[in-house]
Amino acid sequence: MIHRMDVFPLPIARIGIIGGGQLGRMMAKAAKRIGCTCVVLDPTPGSPAGQVAGHQIVGAYHDPAKLRELAEACDVVTFDIEDIDAATLIQLGREGHNIQPPPTVLALIQDKLTQKRALSAAGIPTAPFEPMPEPSADAFAAFGYPLVQKACRGGYDGRGVSILDGPDDFDAHLPVPSLVERFIPATKELAVLVARGLDGDHRCYPAVEMRFRPGENVLEMLLAPAQIPAETAAAAEQLAVRTVDALGGVGIFGVEMFLTEAGNLLVNEVAPRTHNSGHHTIEANMTDQFEQHLRAVVGLPLGSTEQLCPAAMINLLGAPGHRGRPVIKGMAEALAIPGVCLHLYGKAATSPYRKMGHVTVLDRDIEQARIKAERVRRLIEISGEDHP
Amino acid sequence: MIHRMDVFPLPIARIGIIGGGQLGRMMAKAAKRIGCTCVVLDPTPGSPAGQVAGHQIVGAYHDPAKLRELAEACDVVTFDIEDIDAATLIQLGREGHNIQPPPTVLALIQDKLTQKRALSAAGIPTAPFEPMPEPSADAFAAFGYPLVQKACRGGYDGRGVSILDGPDDFDAHLPVPSLVERFIPATKELAVLVARGLDGDHRCYPAVEMRFRPGENVLEMLLAPAQIPAETAAAAEQLAVRTVDALGGVGIFGVEMFLTEAGNLLVNEVAPRTHNSGHHTIEANMTDQFEQHLRAVVGLPLGSTEQLCPAAMINLLGAPGHRGRPVIKGMAEALAIPGVCLHLYGKAATSPYRKMGHVTVLDRDIEQARIKAERVRRLIEISGEDHP
Numbered sequence: 001m002i003h004r005m006d007v008f009p010l011p012i013a014r015i016g017i018i019g020g021g022q023l024g025r026m027m028a029k030a031a032k033r034i035g036c037t038c039v040v041l042d043p044t045p046g047s048p049a050g051q052v053a054g055h056q057i058v059g060a061y062h063d064p065a066k067l068r069e070l071a072e073a074c075d076v077v078t079f080d081i082e083d084i085d086a087a088t089l090i091q092l093g094r095e096g097h098n099i100q101p102p103p104t105v106l107a108l109i110q111d112k113l114t115q116k117r118a119l120s121a122a123g124i125p126t127a128p129f130e131p132m133p134e135p136s137a138d139a140f141a142a143f144g145y146p147l148v149q150k151a152c153r154g155g156y157d158g159r160g161v162s163i164l165d166g167p168d169d170f171d172a173h174l175p176v177p178s179l180v181e182r183f184i185p186a187t188k189e190l191a192v193l194v195a196r197g198l199d200g201d202h203r204c205y206p207a208v209e210m211r212f213r214p215g216e217n218v219l220e221m222l223l224a225p226a227q228i229p230a231e232t233a234a235a236a237e238q239l240a241v242r243t244v245d246a247l248g249g250v251g252i253f254g255v256e257m258f259l260t261e262a263g264n265l266l267v268n269e270v271a272p273r274t275h276n277s278g279h280h281t282i283e284a285n286m287t288d289q290f291e292q293h294l295r296a297v298v299g300l301p302l303g304s305t306e307q308l309c310p311a312a313m314i315n316l317l318g319a320p321g322h323r324g325r326p327v328i329k330g331m332a333e334a335l336a337i338p339g340v341c342l343h344l345y346g347k348a349a350t351s352p353y354r355k356m357g358h359v360t361v362l363d364r365d366i367e368q369a370r371i372k373a374e375r376v377r378r379l380i381e382i383s384g385e386d387h388p
Numbered sequence: 389m390i391h392r393m394d395v396f397p398l399p400i401a402r403i404g405i406i407g408g409g410q411l412g413r414m415m416a417k418a419a420k421r422i423g424c425t426c427v428v429l430d431p432t433p434g435s436p437a438g439q440v441a442g443h444q445i446v447g448a449y450h451d452p453a454k455l456r457e458l459a460e461a462c463d464v465v466t467f468d469i470e471d472i473d474a475a476t477l478i479q480l481g482r483e484g485h486n487i488q489p490p491p492t493v494l495a496l497i498q499d500k501l502t503q504k505r506a507l508s509a510a511g512i513p514t515a516p517f518e519p520m521p522e523p524s525a526d527a528f529a530a531f532g533y534p535l536v537q538k539a540c541r542g543g544y545d546g547r548g549v550s551i552l553d554g555p556d557d558f559d560a561h562l563p564v565p566s567l568v569e570r571f572i573p574a575t576k577e578l579a580v581l582v583a584r585g586l587d588g589d590h591r592c593y594p595a596v597e598m599r600f601r602p603g604e605n606v607l608e609m610l611l612a613p614a615q616i617p618a619e620t621a622a623a624a625e626q627l628a629v630r631t632v633d634a635l636g637g638v639g640i641f642g643v644e645m646f647l648t649e650a651g652n653l654l655v656n657e658v659a660p661r662t663h664n665s666g667h668h669t670i671e672a673n674m675t676d677q678f679e680q681h682l683r684a685v686v687g688l689p690l691g692s693t694e695q696l697c698p699a700a701m702i703n704l705l706g707a708p709g710h711r712g713r714p715v716i717k718g719m720a721e722a723l724a725i726p727g728v729c730l731h732l733y734g735k736a737a738t739s740p741y742r743k744m745g746h747v748t749v750l751d752r753d754i755e756q757a758r759i760k761a762e763r764v765r766r767l768i769e770i771s772g773e774d775h776p
Contacts (some may be wrong), residue, residue: 006721009773010714010732029417032440035716035732035745052420054442286671286727286750301724308696308750326398328423333394335683338692339674344398344423357423362674362696385397 011037013298016074018061020047022345022355023080023274023290026282028052030290036298041070048345049080064088071097078251078297080273082110083154100198100297101249101272108247109272113152113179115247122246124239125266127258129181137170139180145169146183151176161217184266186258190226191277192240194253195292198299202244203292205285205305207236208277210256218353221373222313223366224280232259239265247272252293254278280311280360283341310366312373316357316382318350324386326350330379337372339363350384357382399425401686404462406449408435410733410743411468411662411678414670416440418678424686429458436733437468452476459485466639466685468661470498471542488586488685489637489660496635497660500548501540501567503635510634512627513654515646517569525558527568533557534571539564549605572654574646578614579665580628582641583680586687590632591680593673593693595624596665598644606741609761610701611754612668620647627653635660640681642666668699668748671729698754700761704745704770706738712774714738718767725760727751738772745770 012035017024020042028038028049038053043060050056057073059066062085071077071092077099089103109115119126130143140147145167151160151174162174163183189212193205209226210219226233240255247253247270254275256268278289287295287303295302318326326347334340344357359376363369400423405412408430416426416437426441431448438444445461447454450473459465459480465487477491497503507514518531528535533555539548539562550562551571577600581593597614598607614621628643635641635658642663644656666677675683675691683690706714714735722728732745747764751757 006718008716008719010716010734012716012719029440032734033731035719035730035734051442052417052440054439283674286729295723300720303723303728304726306726328396328398328400330394331396331400331423332688335691336689338694340691341674342423343421346398346420346423 008035010035013075014039014073015294015298016041016070016077017049017053018067018070018077018079018084019081020044020049020056021080022048022343022357024049025052025345026279026288026343027078027080027274027290027293030288031294034291034294034300036294039070039073041066046348048347051346061085068092071099076100076297078273078293079106082106082272084110086110101251101253105247105249106272109270111152112150112269115270116179116181118247119243119267119270122242124243124246125264126268127181127184127266129179132178132180135173135175135178137167140164140170140173141167143180147180148183149173149178149180151178153177184258185261187261188226188228188259189268190228190236190257190259190265191275192236192255192257193275193278193281193289194240194244194255195289195296195302195305196244196250196253197296197302198250201302202241203302203305204237204241205278205281205289206307207233207240208280210277218317219276219315221370222277222280223370224284224311224313225307225366227366228259232263232265236265239267243267243270251296252278252289276315279343279358280313281305282343283360283362284309284311309362309364310369312361312363312366312369314359314373314377315355316344316359316380318352318354318356319381319383320352322382322384322386323351324349324384326356327383327385329381329383334359334376334379337361337375339369339372340376350382396423398423401463402427402461403682403686404429404458404465405437405441406455406458406465406467406472407469408432408437408444409468410436410731410745412437413440413733414667414676414731415466415468415662415678415681418676419682422679422682422688424682427458427461429454434736436735439734449473456480459487464488464685466661466681467494470494470660472498474498489639489641493635493637494660497658499540500538500657501565503658504567504569506635507631507655507658510630512631512634513652514656515569515572515654517567520566520568523561523563523566525555528552528558528561529555531568535568536571537561537566537568539566541565572646573649575649576614576616576647577656578616578624578645578647578653579663580624580643580645581663581666581669581677582628582632582643583677583684583690583693584632584638584641585684585690586638589690590629591690591693592625592629593666593669593677594695595621595628596668598665606705607664607703609758610665610668611758612672612699612701613695613754615754616647620651620653624653627655631655631658639684640666640677664703667731667746668701669693670731671748671750672697672699697750697752698757700749700751700754700757702747702761702765703743704732704747704768706740706742706744707769707771708740710770710772710774711739712737712772714744715771715773717769717771722747722764722767725749725763727757727760728764738770
């Protein structure tokens, strides 16, 4: 897809997106802007991405026939999720379909144990770990508490992860093939987005800081840039690039890491796709992560990642106890705050803690951005029409 | 539509957009982001806006039945063009349909003579003018050269305007009901976007500078902010607000003005819609003009118009002599320049000078932005597959 002649009949490329969620939705908008068309594969008709793409194949991410249908309809296939039948994608790749990032990279990353082994083999610092194919109290005790158990497959948004402080917590373990790793008391959790082009060129976005609700794996607030010393940020960005180079691949990768009390950086995990930690790039950076991903997978030059304005980002989650048609409260009051950028995902129904949208707050003073984002969180509630 | 309770079941509003061009396309994207759905009315199936909205009524802007169909399908009707059957809209408004800006304002503005009379009556400085219902050599001579003839109806993008230096140019006049106005030797042409809310609140974007190709009415380059003294910019912004207040209405208004050699500001004309002079607000300002327009017409609070980064904007026009499926040359080389933001409009066919897209260049140094935009203009060519 590298056009040496720099001559593109429109559309530049027909992009297939596996996964019709919010990441695919924002990618589809960017795709249209730069002259691409999109087809989305998602099991839910009228998915968030399908609404924007205008063309959706309704089907499961694990349905070989649907994956093939998508590949045959498109010039490049990419994805906004990881839980995909990678074996079929690998086969489609062998047949000559263009899938980016390469499905071998997806397969390596989507199993957290093989991901961790690959990082470790490449000398990337991570928490010490052991495979745990059959979790047992004895094996956990032998590894030692406190520990973090991660299911090898299917985890996202904090699912598939269990933090166990001691033997008394064993009941909270996940009864699936896993790895266990040493619990790292981190002072901060950081994320760095790295874009890698077809030609091996790369661009790194400034490191961001992810603040989680204490004791829960729910992102409470993202601050961009991270409030850390410049040399720590530079080290995080270098580590992220090394990490992505070790895994290989093309497109945007989200590298999550811990900053330990001792000031060390440890890679937690890698997402081979656009990432929740990059939503703010739509407004705050010269090139947003979605366009950047498309530039990479289509073979166009990567764009500047320069950040124009500090930003804070919060997710808008469905209120507990609520389901059905979404009802948004406090939106007008939130929009009256200067710098508030609202993104709703067009999901037809809410459910508890479902990601229904996000808000990026721009402010030249990041502490003001954070305070405004806290206000927005208190103001906006997404309830549903079906509730007690 | 002002929700005093600040409770919005999704969608927030169903927006009808008359006109399916690039302005409607960018509006539809903003609409989805803030939780609205869209229906577009445009005669061309698969119009730029229709591709994003996902729902298009195929029909003419002057077809009363189609306008009614649109109004009945939507909570608020707005437009991205001016050449609409305003009488039908006024009738629909009387019947209780919500049309913003009000069609009476559209009717006043779409006739350049009534627009000019309204501005003049409100004490807004403009070039001296006279009605010219039946253009004739004698009448032109009596008014005096050099003059600018403007057709009362249907002009846009430089069409419907003729600049006549002297009696020898009379052959180049427009044989339609017109006004003539004194030719103003301007040092600069400026534009100010003003947003007016349902509650009368307003927000002004920083004044921008429009540079035209000498002797032609084609925008060559837009610089934001305008390179003028701060007090001139402040005066331009105040004049724009006064102008829009004089006309009334809700939504975004583009106010074009001349800065004369003597340092005076004269209003040239007003567009009751989002405007080509505000494309850069997508990347460069906290709230872009499209979301701002929607906030206004839906009754949400207006957003900050603060500019985060200087910007230069060029339109991408179809190359002379070319028609058919667009082919874009030089895109990869242009995208390699940091800060280049490409927008293609998804038009199925190019034709000479047709607006096929635009490029906004962000750079903290506006002179660098301008130089980069000049480079992009030289690099990118939009040709067509059907040409000699």
